[in-house]
Amino acid sequence: MIHPFHHQKKNGTNEEGPLVRIEHLAIAFEKPVLRDVSLDIHKGETVAVLGKSGSGKSVLLKLIVGLLVPDAGKIFYRDKEITSMDEFGLMEVRSNMGFLFQGAALFDSMTIGQNLDLFLVKHTDLEAPEREKKISEALEMVQLKDAIDKMPSDLSGGMKKRAGLARAIVIEPELILYDEPTTGLDPLTASSIAELIVTLQQRLGVASLVVTHDLPTAFTVSDRAMMLNDGYAVFEGEIEKLQHSGDEFLLEYLAASRLDRERHDKLVQIHEGEQHPAPEQNQEQNGNRQPAGPKPEHGQSHETDKKVLT
Amino acid sequence: MANDELSEKDLPEDVPAVKRWTSGLVLLGGLWLFSMRFLKTLARPPYEFKEIVRQLNAIGFRSLSLVIVVGIVIGAVLTMQSRPTMIKFGAEAYIPVMVAISSMRELSPVLISVILAGRVGAGIGAELGSMRATEQIDAMDVAALDPYKLLVFTRVMACMIALPLLTIIADLVSLVGSWFVERIESGMALSHFIQTVINGVEFSDYLPGIAKTVFFGFVIGIVGCYEGYNSTGGTEGVGRSATDAAVTSSLLIILLDVVFVKVTLMLWPY
Secondary structure, eight states: OOOSOOOOBSSOOOOOSOSEEEEEEEEESSSEEEEEEEEEEOTTOEEEEEOOTTSSHHHHHHHHTTSSOOSEEEEEETTEEOTTOOHHHHHHHHTTEEEEOTTOOOOTTSOHHHHHHHHHHHHBOOOHHHHHHHHHHHHHHTTOGGGTTOOGGGSOHHHHHHHHHHHHHTTOOSEEEEESTTTTSOHHHHHHHHHHHHHHHHHHOOEEEEEOSOHHHHHHHOSEEEEEETTEEEEEEEGGGGGGSOOHHHHHHHHHHHHHHHHHHHHHHHHHHHTSOOHHHHHHTOOSOOOSOSOOOTTOOSHHHHHHHO | OOTTSOOGGGSOSOHHHHHHHHHHHHHHHHHHHHHHHHHHHHTSOOOOHHHHHHHHHHHTGGGHHHHHHHHHHHHHHHHHHHHHHHHHTTOGGGHHHHHHHHIIIIIHHHHHHHHHIIIIIHHHHHHHHHHHHTTHHHHHHHTTOOHIIIIIIHHHHHHHHHHHHHHHHHHHHHHHHHHHHHHHHHOOOHHHHHHHHHHHOOHHHHHHHHHHHHHHHHHHHHHHHHHHHTOOSHHHHHHHHHHHHHHHHHHHHHHHHHHHHHHHHHHSOO
8 A cells, every 4th residue: 555645754663563452441530431441453454432422432542642541451552551651752652643633623823734734843854845745635635625724713613624634644643543533513524524534544554443422434434343331342343243242232322323324314315316515515525425334345335334234 | 338438427517618728739739740840841942932932922012002001000100199298208309219119129010910910821821721622732742742842831931031021111111100290290301300210229129020020920821821721621611710820820929929029128138
């Protein structure tokens, strides 16, 4: 796979092995959030973390990047334990990670271009013209090239997520962490963001951890999934096997999601019947929108998704 | 229940008062650690000079008109209030010196600092609080951008540079305000007013006053940043951070002033 960006990183790691290893993680705030969670994330794979609101999905992401410290358990990044690292060690590890925040977290005093440039200045030795080229390439990948001089406040919710994604990929991370990438978006924009995650994963070959409570998004983007409930992982494995787990909570979750999915399909049918693009879709220059379903291989249709969900 | 566990009846009766005291101690401890981190960052160049200049403009230059108005009013009001008493004691000729010393030693440094604690401290608290609420500070952390160095260090440095400069301006314009009143009341010439001030004011009158504003600037910056940086509770927390930043820094400035006055009097006794 050819990476679209080729520039020298200030910090890089080249060892083989699982990229991230999480062992028996536990954390409590006012009450226990994660009790015993373990997970491996391998190079190039996409793992979805599912669960209802407040189940500790976002907490898990913040633990991986060292924004929170666990009460028990360990996290390794390329065999280096990050749970006991100091600030400087964490900075080095974080320079290999991209993070898409729920609200995109763009710096609102800077243009979109400056938001991306700040990351490149910090993490690369590139000169200004080369940085401009990289910024332009990253924005083109998320179909936001015209937004380079715009302020974050001028963008819609979906465009902010795309800009946040461009900022996450511009430094060539080995791992991208997505915190609820489709939350707060209409179904069509959510679907286009999910599609974009798949496209980026295929083009860049990065490992991804996608935290979501949206099952269609999880099926679209991921190879494996982990379902959290009451602080434990009630399922961990290939996403297609989710419905066979037999866990009561999981079946309930799937049933609720299927109802959502039916509503989503109905909306898509109405939309296609009108035979013109929705305003948000127009604004974001979405390409080939596809219904949510298991992550397609090249040339594979999304029909399997319906089999899994129904 | 095990013997070493606490039950509700073991808690002090006045729990809210205990909570207030403990939260006060937590605030002081947090501020201390936050300040130590500033010193650590100071010892670790390179610095974000561009951002410091940008903050100097936002904190210093944009406060200039407010400082000029306050400075003129300090000089004019002080002259009007003291004039009858000075005349009573036959010391009318000392009014310019009295105003200059009062303004330089105490009034300008403290009043300007307290006013800027409201304007600048609350502004910093709200700005950083909103960045925390929208996860922008987390985004910097994750991207290894060192948010403390980029956001906190630059703002505190800007406050420490801006406060003394603004105080010098306030000192000068307070004399203009005083002369204006003197001109109306007694027709005093500007040259005579300036000569009287130069003859009556000593090194120990203006230097300590200006020097302490470096520390007041530090207090405004560090408290504002601390409240904003550690803001919790989303948008509601942003408002709380702004208010707490203004109140805490004003209080600390007034308390610190007592210490500075004592030190000044020890170093330069009358």
